Amino acid sequence: MSAILILLFLVSLFLGSVHIPVSALFALDELPQTEKHILLQSRLPRAIVAVCGGSALALAGLFMQTLFRNPLAGPSVLGLTSGASLAVAILTLGTSAAIISQYQIALAAVVGAFTILLIILAVAKKFFDVTAVLIVGLMLSFFTSAIVSLLQSFASANAIKTFVFWGFGSFAGLGLSDLPLFITPLILVIVVSPFFIKPLNALLLGEMHAGSMGINIKSLRIKIMLATGILVGVVTAFCGPITFLGLASPHIARFVFKSVDHRIILPSTILLGGLLALICDIISRLPGSDYAIPLNTVCAFMGAPVVIYLIVAGRKKKFLL
């Protein structure tokens, strides 16, 4: 799988409306200035963002599915994505600022996601029951979308356009120098994620069982939600609300590796997330044409049928969560 990932990474680098030969990789200095700029400042960061963002969302999806023991849980389930959307909507639709920079949007998204996360954590602290947390998350997302519609009905056409474009989702737009800000928090969470393997496996048999295995459930739940919040918040901030990758990747990993054991599923979900994000990004650029389609359109077109197939096929073979 790593090999496919590297291959796709290269494809992503050398595919686009400006043709750059693969051989340029070995002779970067001989490349004309424009091509070099496109390769290093546009395509390279885009591919890196896609891989890291996809991996992050996939890991967040796996965390949520195991924590809630619900195959339909995804990063958006806690209401984090909608919290980010609301904050971005308030910024783009609610203010009269003429020019809104990408960093302002990113900051708004992080603030929005973490505000919702704090509410959810407070609920999680008060109730022992995961279903309560799940329902509060869902209701919060309904509530925030209502406010977003309200804002939209009063906003100018231009402001709505900015907001809608953010909602399309995209891995582009980050330059090489902006990358550390995006990558560092994600890599940090991904690196510590193997420490969750044991408690996540114990959680598969229920919270009571995990408790009997010497795990402090409340503290584990808070750690997992915090990790998810960081992953989803950062990705949503820079790439917009990306659908399906987080939900689908863990299912595909379970299906491919015929296991629910996190020793296998956790690393493979991370790899698969990066891989799927690259594929979706490449398709969204419509190789060979001068047009592009929104990333979320591709994700939904590919993700929805895949998840349906996996659930139907997986139920028969008894290999799902």
Add this chain to the structure above:
Amino acid sequence: MTTIRAEHISISYSSRRGGRKIVNDFNLDVKKGELIAIIGSNGVGKSSLLRVLSGLQKPGSGEVFWEGKSLSSIPLRSRPKYVSNLFSNYARVDGFSVFDLVALGRQPYTGMFGKLKPEDEEVVRVSLEKVGMTSFSKSPIGTLSDGEFRKVMLAKMLAQNSPVMILDEPTTHLDLPSSIEFLKLLKTLARDEEKTILLSSHNISLIFKMADKIVLLADTGAHFSGKPQEVANHKLMCGFLKTPDVYFENENLIFNPKP
């Protein structure tokens, strides 16, 4: 030797209409290798009591001791090496193979990422053998019957290698042959391996024949514990059975309707 001791335990739940005390001033002294059954009507607090004794729930008052040490002084992390649990409601994850599920019992002994050493794998194999499920080793959990699943969970507890095993209603939903088989397995473990076993059950007829000691919880918060004959002839038993028309045959250890 005392393995688990409960001193003056009381358990109560608060509700909007005021607190409800379900277990009051409960005392128990469990010896190594004993098979002890807790009986009582629904809602008297059997499961809560088992959770308190397992250290998964704090009692309203009183203290639990494991091997003479106060439970509060034993860190969470080392508890699974001493007590293993079977709960009545489990999330059944169909995708797990029987072997992997039993291997979860080795978690307290494995390293940070849960990698099994050859000796861990050997313990899993032996545990599966003890419950007679070796041939199912590779089957996914989704293909097992309730009785088979219960035995796999028992193997998981054995893999945990704890001297004390606490089981909440291990025979519910099991048919008679499976119930008998399961209780016999427990009895063998108590006798041959000196496992201390605490369980709750509604299967009165089987329990009175199999258990070394019975704890009867009454819905008044009162309790009585002793040998099956002592409990059967105790006045609290009439309240539990809610009928005076039953008598206990001391020689055969069974309840019969009065002629």
